[in-house]
Amino acid sequence: MIVCSSRQMMRLLHTILFVSVLVVVYTEIVEATTTGNKSVEVTKGINGLEKVILRQTHGSSVEVYLYGAHVTSWKNEQGEELIFLSSKAIFSPPKPIRGGIPTVFPQFSNLGSLQSHGFARNRFWTIDNKPSPDTFKVTNGVFVDLLLKPTEEDLKIWPHRFEFRMRVTLTPGGDLVLTSCIRNTDDVGKPFTFTFAHHTYFSVSNISEVEVKGMAKLDYLDNLQNRTRFTETKDTITIDSEFDRIYLSTPKKVAVLDHGNKRTVFVRKDGLPDAVVWNPWEKKAKTIVDLREDEYKYMIAVEAAAIEKPVTLQPGEEWKGRLELSTRH
Numbered sequence: 001m002i003v004c005s006s007r008q009m010m011r012l013l014h015t016i017l018f019v020s021v022l023v024v025v026y027t028e029i030v031e032a033t034t035t036g037n038k039s040v041e042v043t044k045g046i047n048g049l050e051k052v053i054l055r056q057t058h059g060s061s062v063e064v065y066l067y068g069a070h071v072t073s074w075k076n077e078q079g080e081e082l083i084f085l086s087s088k089a090i091f092s093p094p095k096p097i098r099g100g101i102p103t104v105f106p107q108f109s110n111l112g113s114l115q116s117h118g119f120a121r122n123r124f125w126t127i128d129n130k131p132s133p134d135t136f137k138v139t140n141g142v143f144v145d146l147l148l149k150p151t152e153e154d155l156k157i158w159p160h161r162f163e164f165r166m167r168v169t170l171t172p173g174g175d176l177v178l179t180s181c182i183r184n185t186d187d188v189g190k191p192f193t194f195t196f197a198h199h200t201y202f203s204v205s206n207i208s209e210v211e212v213k214g215m216a217k218l219d220y221l222d223n224l225q226n227r228t229r230f231t232e233t234k235d236t237i238t239i240d241s242e243f244d245r246i247y248l249s250t251p252k253k254v255a256v257l258d259h260g261n262k263r264t265v266f267v268r269k270d271g272l273p274d275a276v277v278w279n280p281w282e283k284k285a286k287t288i289v290d291l292r293e294d295e296y297k298y299m300i301a302v303e304a305a306a307i308e309k310p311v312t313l314q315p316g317e318e319w320k321g322r323l324e325l326s327t328r329h
């Protein structure tokens, strides 16, 4: 049996205490360095296209391609995918990626002479490592800043100089936030006007299980009826056929309820007064080459947008828009 004096006992306790503190500190350091490094990862995605992966320590993640500043994945802490990406999506310019969150700028749909939904979604953006401090507020979460400027080719089809900065953020709570800042950098004094949308495709259990809340009694333009203006009579929207409407001046918060998954995604938006709700349904889906025929059942597009009142920027002026997607109330 080992007999030792109280002094020896105290020394032993101190050593044990010291070693355990050392272990805790060491674990913390390892934890910080590894996850720190992994929180923002620039890597190659499909067809070698560059993408950025944002991770939060609790398991949520976001993937965004520099091609189109296109979010293609947003997963919650359980690793469940919340964004729909077509199984036939084409990751090859100039084709826009089908699904995820295409960035629609400077023209929504065919509301102008440019290609449908403008050109931002099929251009290569760059990572903006030196964002000017006053562009975006202090951000809570891991983020990446993306930048788009017009090429000489773009200036031939849309003769306006601009800087479009988008901050893609994954908050500690797993929310996805897209903050946009568009600046007119034209040095010959020309203003420009644009329409805009975050064309978000949400992944759903089945479209028959989905309700969209927040559009009650609002006016909308029906894209299936030459954008004729109507007023919504239903409290919540359910979809059982092709659906393509631009809801005007919606509340800042709307919700996408999926009863099949027992999940609600809240769409909060600033500077984006309108919301487009779209599902191609069966017949139209068959005409979309990069969408599997049955996949219309597993998606709904609810798009925060600025369409009814196009935004005009004088030289030096800037516009800001913010989209926050959250599964928390």
Ligand code: TA6
Pocket: 096, 109, 116, 117, 199, 223, 244, 276, 278, 301, 303
């Ligand atoms: O946002 C709805 C919409 O304008 C629909 O009319 C439909 O065309 C959809 O966008 C998809 O457009 P895309 O050009 O990506 O095929």
